[in-house]
Amino acid sequence: MLSILPSPSHSSRQLLLLAMVVLLPGCAMLGPDFTAPEQEAPADWSAWHSGPERASAPGIDTDTQPAEKWWLEFDDPVLNQLQQRLAEASPDLRSAVLNFAGARLQRQIVASERGVDVQASGGVSRQKLSEYGTSMRMAAISSPANSDALIGALAEPFTLYQAGFDASWEPDFWGRIGRSIEAAEAGSTASAALLDQTRLGLSAELARAYFELRSLQQQVRLMQRDIGLKEDQLALLEANRAAGLVSDVQVDSLRMQLSEQRAGLPALNTGVVASMNAISTLLGEHPGALDALLQSDAVDTFDSIHSADLALGVPSSLARRRPDIRAAEAQLHAATAEIGVATADLYPRVTLHAGFGVESFLQSAFGKGGSEYWSIGPGFYLPIFNQGRLKARVELTKMDQQQAAVHYRQTVLRAWQEIDNALTAYAAEQTRYHQLQQKLASARSQLEINRANRAAGLSDSSVEIASESLMLGVERQLVDSRATMNIQRVAVYKAVGGGVDSAGVTE
Incomplete structure (x- = not known):
């Protein structure tokens, strides 16, 4: 299934490769x-x-x-x-x-x-949103006159199709x-x-x-x-x-x-x-x-x-x-x-994360251009206060x-x-x-x-x-x-x- 998914943009790949090139030379063995x-x-x-x-x-x-x-x-x-x-x-x-x-x-x-940790995920689920849930509050505020009809439409059961993968890598700085x-x-x-x-x-x-x-x-x-x-x-x-x-x-x-x-x-x-x-x-x-x-x-x-x-x-x-x-x-x-x-x-610790996938509530649109999502960027963990542990x-x-x-x-x-x-x-x-x-x-x-x-x-x-x-x-x-x-x-x-x-x- 993943072979038909669109690839991240060229600029995204360049950003990831640039981050790897910049981070690797700084690694040291404490x-x-x-x-x-x-x-x-x-x-x-x-x-x-x-x-x-x-x-x-x-x-x-x-x-x-x-x-x-x-x-x-x-x-x-x-x-x-x-x-x-x-x-x-x-x-x-x-x-x-x-x-x-x-x-x-x-x-x-x-x-x-x-190495790089790569995980794939996917699923098909039948869902129904609560008419009184927090996700419906915006519909009620944005269109008070048609809120009942809008909420009723949003609360209709639907099928959600999802597939994607996540990758992460920690440069061994220290x-x-x-x-x-x-x-x-x-x-x-x-x-x-x-x-x-x-x-x-x-x-x-x-x-x-x-x-x-x-x-x-x-x-x-x-x-x-x-x-x-x-x-x-x-x-x-x-x-x-x-x-x-x-x-x-x-x-x-x-x-x-x-x-x-x-x-x-x-x-x-x-x-x-x-x-x-x-x-x-x-x-x-x-x-x-x-x-x-x-x-x-x-x-x-x-x-x-x-x-x-x-x-x-x-x-x-x-x-x-x-x-x-x-x-x-x-x-x-x-x-x-x-x-x-x-x-x-x-x-x-610095960790580089990248994720890509597709998501659609329409089976016919699953895998097409508008259904993809992606993310890329670094994350870090910094110990600040741990009682000297x-x-x-x-x-x-x-x-x-x-x-x-x-x-x-x-x-x-x-x-x-x-x-x-x-x-x-x-x-x-x-x-x-x-x-x-x-x-x-x-x-x-x-x-x-x-x-x-x-x-x-x-x-x-x-x-x-x-x-x-x-x-x-x-x-x-x-x-x-x-x-x-x-x-x-x-x-x-x-x-x-x-x-x-x-x-x-x-x-």
């Missing part, structure tokens, strides 16, 4: 421009360390950045499958993705304020819209970083729960074997006591040890259930849904441990990788831009920016604290693991000696059983240390921000 904080970082990963020096420093590869899928280095097919399912089905990750999408849409909404877009873009960047942080946190938590589960499953197996050995040993001691070869003290001591281990088995099984449920929750599954995948049959060969050098890159790359630092910097950027938005609100808002945004700067500093310090804690714990567990390996080697050697003595008739089987039980106890410690070392390795990768993709940021 408020401070954002400058990214300087990144302070040590020369190497061990330079910023509290307390005594580490007994042994973990190997660190500074030439290689952490892989995006850092868990692949453990070479565990089940863990890899769980991580894939986490990326596809995690409720927490899905919520973070929705928050990120919302931030992107918010940026689009704010950016739309920079940068209010530009700063709003800048703040929205920074908010979108912060949301992207928080999405990365959620993904990293969930992946690390899944790996931790998985290593904990495998450790507990293996410890259950080893304890069940140890209980079986102690039951055999107890049977031998009771037979020897009946023959007067051993005292009641030895039998009672072994029975106490057996009871203690039996009492510890339910706690281990409870831990297995808790770890499996934790993994199920992370993947959005109900309890028991992953039993087949997480079955304990796989733990007999579970010895996943990765002791190669940690691929951490250089310390100066931490701010680019660690999501919470990127989020804090983006939030500082947004807070800085909001100062410009609040400052621009102190100044007048706008100035107070400027000061409030400045305080928010200062708080964001403090938060950024705290985030960086917390990051280096977590890195120091993680590297220290990983190095300590490496030392413990190597000591337990030596202890296990000694326990196995002692077992072989006792087996040889029993075969030669130099000792009975109870000595051999006691040696094997001791070896199983050391194996349980080693299993726990292996899982702890894997978990601490995961903590290191989480502390340095995990891996990065080729772009270094989430797209």
Whole structure:
């Protein structure tokens, strides 16, 4: 319908274009421009360390950045499958993705304020005016003699045809819209970083729960074997006591040890259930849904441990990788831009309006030359008296920016604290693991000696059983240390921000 409407006059279009040309060069950006904080970082990963020096420093590869899928280095097919399912089905990750999408849409909404707002309208309505309304008063005054007839004619029902459009545009004189877009873009960047942080946190938590589960499953197996050995040993001691070869003290001591281990088995099984449920929750599954995948049959060969050098890159790359630092910097950027938005609100706003349409109470005349109407011109908004509200808002945004700067500093310090804690714990567990390996080697050697003595008739089987039980106890410690070392390795990768993709940021 609008295609048949007459156009505004040539002089009107010239007036609008002239106003745009005059107003555009005067636009300015109020408020401070954002400058990214300087990144302070040590020369190497061990330079910023509290307390005594580490007994042994973990190997660190500074030439290689952490892989995006850092868990692949453990070479565990089940863990890899769980991580894939986490990326596809995690409720927490899905919520973070929705928050990120919302931030992107918010940026689009704010950016739309920079363009021209055009609205079309139209309608057909049947109307009747009141014979005693204010619009009829002029008819009564202008023609008293014929007022009744005139009012009666004007009050006759009629059909009104209308169509047109309105356009408005606000020149961004003081940068209010530009700063709003800048703040929205920074908010979108912060949301992207928080999405990365959620993904990293969930992946690390899944790996931790998985290593904990495998450790507990293996410890259950080893304890069940140890209980079986102690039951055999107890049977031998009771037979020897009946023959007067051993005292009641030895039998009672072994029975106490057996009871203690039996009492510890339910706690281990409870831990297995808790770890499996934790993994199920992370993947959005109900309890028991992953039993087949997480079955304990796989733990007999579970010895996943990765002791190669940690691929951490250089310390100066931490701010680019660690999501919470990127989020804090983006939030500082947004807070800085909001100062410009609040400052621009102190100044007048000018809006250019243009409207054109046609209106007729005769269908035959609708769209013809005499039915058009149009308007064009500027309007302005000027804050005059608001009890200091706008100035107070400027000061409030400045305080928010200062708080964001403090938060950024705290985030960086917390990051280096977590890195120091993680590297220290990983190095300590490496030392413990190597000591337990030596202890296990000694326990196995002692077992072989006792087996040889029993075969030669130099000792009975109870000595051999006691040696094997001791070896199983050391194996349980080693299993726990292996899982702890894997978990601490995961903590290191989480502390340095995990891996990065080729772009270094989430797209």
